[in-house]
Amino acid sequence: MSIAQNIEEIHKKIDISKVKLVAVTKNHGVSAMLEALAAGVTAVGENRVQEMLAKHPAIQAAGRSAEWHLIGHLQTNKVRQAVPLADLIHSVDSERLAREIDSTAGKLGKRQDVLLQVNIADEDSKFGVEAGQALPLARLISQLEHVRLCGLMTIAPFSETPEAIRPVFKETYQLYSELKLLKLANTEFNWLSMGMTNDYQVAIEEGANLVRIGTAIFGSRQY
Numbered sequence: 001m002s003i004a005q006n007i008e009e010i011h012k013k014i015d016i017s018k019v020k021l022v023a024v025t026k027n028h029g030v031s032a033m034l035e036a037l038a039a040g041v042t043a044v045g046e047n048r049v050q051e052m053l054a055k056h057p058a059i060q061a062a063g064r065s066a067e068w069h070l071i072g073h074l075q076t077n078k079v080r081q082a083v084p085l086a087d088l089i090h091s092v093d094s095e096r097l098a099r100e101i102d103s104t105a106g107k108l109g110k111r112q113d114v115l116l117q118v119n120i121a122d123e124d125s126k127f128g129v130e131a132g133q134a135l136p137l138a139r140l141i142s143q144l145e146h147v148r149l150c151g152l153m154t155i156a157p158f159s160e161t162p163e164a165i166r167p168v169f170k171e172t173y174q175l176y177s178e179l180k181l182l183k184l185a186n187t188e189f190n191w192l193s194m195g196m197t198n199d200y201q202v203a204i205e206e207g208a209n210l211v212r213i214g215t216a217i218f219g220s221r222q223y
């Protein structure tokens with residue numbers, strides 16, 4: 001199926017008035033991205049700053065615009081390159097990173113929207129703060145002048161059966177709801193980013209309103 005048909009299939013399964021679709025374009029070229037944008041996608045997700053830097057001007061040159069979401073782990077030494085381009089950074093998981101984003105955004109006269117990445121399943125191999133660290137870090141971010149905390153992001157462990165990870169999504173939603181209720185100063189806690197190709201329907205059932213989908217749109221990635 002074509003990229004446009006794949007997107008149409010996904011649009012049948014999600015209510016795009018309630019759930020934002022981020023098309024994950026990592027490892028796919030500019031022409032695939034342009035196809036997705038022409039088919040109604042409004043937001044693209046990259047996991048590497050380098051790739052975002054390379055594609056951003058090409059998309060602009062083609063006369064298209066998109067929201068740029070940085071979804072992968074962000075090293076502090078890449079912040080200076082990421083902040084000018086990113087509309088939403090999904091992967092803030094340390095005080096050091098948050099402060100670096102704040103100072104870079106301040107110099108640009110920008111307020112950077114970010115999500116706090118949480119690691120509910122507590123897998124050693126993944127980034128993100130554990131549930132117990134989410135509140136202290138959220139409080140800290142809420143005090144930064146040039147960063148706006150907009151919600152949470154999580155990457156569930158891979159499973160052949162998405163049902164098996166429903167509890168991870170449930171728990172993340174609960175944490176999201178608790179933090180949202182606190183109404184921390186300077187935050188707009190409105191986005192819960194969870195769900196990928198294999199599990200997005202379960203994630204939405206459990207409260208996700210931002211899903212990051214690559215393979216189901218573009219096919220499998222060549223590395």
Ligand SMILES: *Cc1c(COP(=O)(O)O)cnc(C)c1O
Pocket residue numbers: 024026047071072155196197198212213214215216
């Ligand atoms: C690659 C990636 C995705 C998309 O994964 P698919 O299984 O291809 O849909 C989503 N989120 C993050 C953080 C990713 O790195």
